[in-house]
Structure formats: structure tokens, C-alpha cells
């Protein structure tokens with residue numbers, strides 16, 4: 139009997155070094171690749187969503203590549219719980235292959251799909267692909283999960299072997315793909331979405347875009363440690379959305395960083411390990427999705443003023459670095475890591491708004507949104523997470539701005555109202571008195587712009603935050 143496997147693509151939108159695809163091609167006589175635009179996820183998204191477009195563009199590229207093998211990607215729009223069994227029927231599939239997804243909802247979905255396939259006698263085979271080490275693979279000596287990063291990282295590095303980062307050579311077996319005539323590909327409009335500014339932003343998309351960004355970063359990786367904290371400088375890799383959607387292979391990135399060595403590559407590898415650290419936290423403690431990692435801080439009595447939250451979302455707090463960062467997020471779907479830390483700290487410890495509100499806002503706007511990393515980052519900033527910032531370490535947004543955007547280059551890009559201010563005034567333009575000549579100039583400049591006075595006083599709010607945490 140001819141065996142036909144279905145590879146269900148999810149957050150692994152590439153045709154190379156792909157674990158599930160490789161296993162399917164190796165084991166089945168013929169293989170079909172499929173993607174389902176999941177209506178249970180899409181229904182809650184705004185009608186313009188960069189992520190949907192990012193996925194759509196990545197699939198378009200996959201389809202174009204598949205034409206050279208005389209086949210195509212099968213795309214469906216619906217609930218995977220019905221679409222996957224329907225594809226199994228339609229193509230006479232004997233086994234479904236996919237890479238594991240560790241988010242609680244995805245685990246539940248896969249459980250249902252696996253059970254319904256089992257009733258039909260069809261196997262549901264899952265593989266590790268989006269991380270180097272998953273689930274229980276990195277445990278402490280006592281056999282428990284790590285909740286502190288440094289020892290986790292040490293064990294992670296000590297465990298790493300060449301085979302953990304070896305590529306799955308899909309290209310050697312790709313000819314096993316079942317020939318298919320061109321398949322229907324829904325337009326964004328048919329999916330219920332409108333185009334965003336993603337292509338205007340010139341963000342490199344799909345597998346080729348991921349490769350282009352990685353090649354560019356390889357040339358800069360030696361400088362990563364020194365450059366990575368300055369949002370106006372091209373110091374980071376900008377690969378996060380590609381890592382999120384699997385248009386790059388995590389094995390290739392880790393292999394390169396590990397073999398390249400040097401302080402830049404080591405620091406970057408550490409960041410990739412942070413990602414795995416948060417992934418295993420979510421795996422062991424799925425309750426962090428709703429609750430604090432430290433249970434005693436779950437009910438902190440944040441005042442949660444809606445108007446302060448609205449000003450933060452809109453980039454209208456009167457703190458230029460915070461406003462520039464929030465505008466970067468809503469205008470591009472990206473925010474630099476230093477700025478994620480500053481804005482998260484500002485929301486929780488200056489505006490005294492529950493971190494879960496900010497987490498949700500980021501989840502709605504980040505192109506690279508990843509449940510584990512976003513939750514981990516927010517709980518770190520709010521001091522409620524594992525290995526988090528101690529509650530009494532509160533970022534001063536003005537000092538952060540002076541240190542990491544000293545010449546105000548980044549602020550000027552996203553808060554053009556302030557572009558004409560000199561460096562000395564750009565970080566806290568309101569801090570000058572109209573009584574001296576220079577101060578009077580700044581004050582009269584601000585009076586002519588639409589820029590806002592600060593909505594809170596940092597020193598006062600800092601004291602209030604300390605009291606809120608301490609007295610709880």
C-alpha cells in the first residue's frame with residue numbers, strides 16, 4: 139500500500155531544515171504539505187494584522203518554491219479540528235506529521251486532532267523543532283525545573299551536542315513530495331483581512347527574508363554585546379518574527395553562534411537561551427498565562443487608571459523615550475528590547491497598571507509576539523516572574539533615555555514634534571524653568587508643539603510603587 143503523509147505547517151514556515159517534513163519525507167512514499175488559516179485564532183484579530191500578512195507572504199514564497207517540484211501547498215481556511223481530518227479523507231492520508239507547539243491552547247488543539255485521527259487509524263506524529271531543548275530536557279540536579287536563568291544556561295550549554303543543532307536535510311528527500319496541480323490560495327481579503335503597512339516597512343519576509351537578515355547580522359555579530367542596547371543603532375538581529383514563525387531554523391542560528399564564538403556571538407546565544415528558558419517555564423508552569431510566577435504577588439492592588447493606560451498605549455505620556463517606543467510598536471509591530479524593558483517598567487511601576495494589561499497590548503501589536511517570551515518579559519519587568527528584576531529596582535525613564543539614546547536619535551525618529559530640540563532637552567523637555575534664557579526657549583518651543591507634559595511624576599510614582607509592593 140502506498141503511504142501518503144500530510145505535513146501540517148504551523149510556526150515552521152520553511153522548506154529547509156524542518157524536522158517534521160524530513161521525517162515525513164523519509165518515512166512515507168509521498169508527502170503533501172498543508173497550512174490551515176485557523177479561524178478560531180483569526181476571529182479575534184483586528185482586520186489589519188501584520189502577523190496574518192507575514193504568514194500569508196511566507197506561504198506565498200513556499201508555494202512559489204514548490205512549483206519547481208511540480209507540487210503545491212494545500213491551504214485551508216477554517217478550524218483545524220475539522221480541516222485536518224477533512225484533508226486526511228480527501229487525500230487518503232496515512233499519517234499526519236507536525237512540529238510541536240508548546241502553548242497551552244495549541245497543546246489542547248493538537249490533543250483533539252490526534253484523538254480524532256486515532257479513531258480513523260491515522261497516526262499523529264509530532265517532533266521537536268522550534269527549540270533546541272524542550273519540556274523536561276533541561277532539569278536541575280534535583281530533577282525540577284530551573285527558575286533561575288544562569289544555572290539553566292550553564293546546564294543548557296553543557297548538554298549541547300553537535301547532533302542537537304544538526305540540520306534535517308529536507309533537500310535530500312524533497313523529491314518525495316506528491317505532485318499536485320496548483321492549489322487554491324485565499325487572498326488576504328478572502329480571509330477577512332486588509333493589507334497593513336508591512337510591505338511599505340520593507341521588512342524582509344519569508345524564508346528569503348529571514349536568510350537575508352541573518353546574513354546581514356552575521357557581519358555584525360561581533361559587535362552585538364556593545365551595540366545591542368541602543369535602539370537608534372543597528373545592533374540587534376531583527377530576526378524575532380522569523381524565529382517566531384519558523385522562516386529561519388533555530389538550529390542554524392544556534393549552530394552559527396556556537397561555532398563562531400567570541401563575546402558578541404556568546405551574548406547573542408545567551409538571548410536565544412533566554413527564549414528557551416521562558417519556553418520551559420511556560421511548559422512547566424502554564425498557570426503563568428493568567429497568574430504571576432510568584433503566587434504571593436498575584437493580587438497586587440494596582441490602581442489601574444484607564445486614562446493612564448490609554449496614554450501609554452497612544453505614546454502620549456510626556457516621557458519622550460516611552461512615547462517613541464510605543465509609537466515604534468504601533469507603527470511597525472516591532473519594539474527594541476531595551477525599550478520593551480523601559481516601557482514595561484514604566485507601565486507597571488510609574489503608571490501602576492497591572493502588567494497583564496501591558497502584556498495583552500504587546501500581544502496584540504508585536505509581529506514577533508510569542509506567549510512564553512512576552513509573558514516572561516512582562517513578569518520580569520513587573521518583578522512577579524522567575525529570576526525577575528527585584529521590585530525595588532525601578533527604571534528611571536529619563537536616565538535610561540540619556541544613557542541609551544544619548545543624542546535623542548531614536549526619539550526624534552518617532553516623536554518628530556521634538557526633533558528640533560537640542561540633545562540636552564530631548565529626554566525631559568519640560569524640566570527646564572522659563573526663568574532662564576535657555577529654559578524660556580524650550581518652554582516657548584514646547585508651547586508651539588502638540589507634545590504633552592508628563593502625565594505622572596517619576597519620583598512620586600516610584601515611591602508609590604515601592605509602597606504598593608512592600609505593603610502587599
Ligand SMILES: Cc1cc2nc3c(=O)[nH]c(=O)nc-3n(C[C@H](O)[C@H](O)[C@H](O)COP(=O)(O)OP(=O)(O)OC[C@H]3O[C@@H](n4cnc5c(N)ncnc54)[C@H](O)[C@@H]3O)c2cc1C
Nearest residue numbers: 374375376377378409410413475478507508511512515516
Ligand atoms: C516586556 C517584554 C516583552 C517581550 N515580548 C517578546 C515577544 O512577544 N516575542 C519575542 O520574541 N520576544 C519578546 N521579548 C524579548 C525581546 O525583547 C525580543 O526577542 C527582541 O527584542 C527581538 O529583537 P531581535 O530579534 O532583534 O533580538 P536579538 O537581540 O537579535 O535576539 C535574538 C533572539 O533572541 C531571542 N530573545 C532575545 N531577547 C530575549 C528575551 N529577553 N527573552 C526571550 N527571548 C529573547 C529572540 O528570539 C530574538 O529574536 C520581550 C521582552 C520584554 C522585556
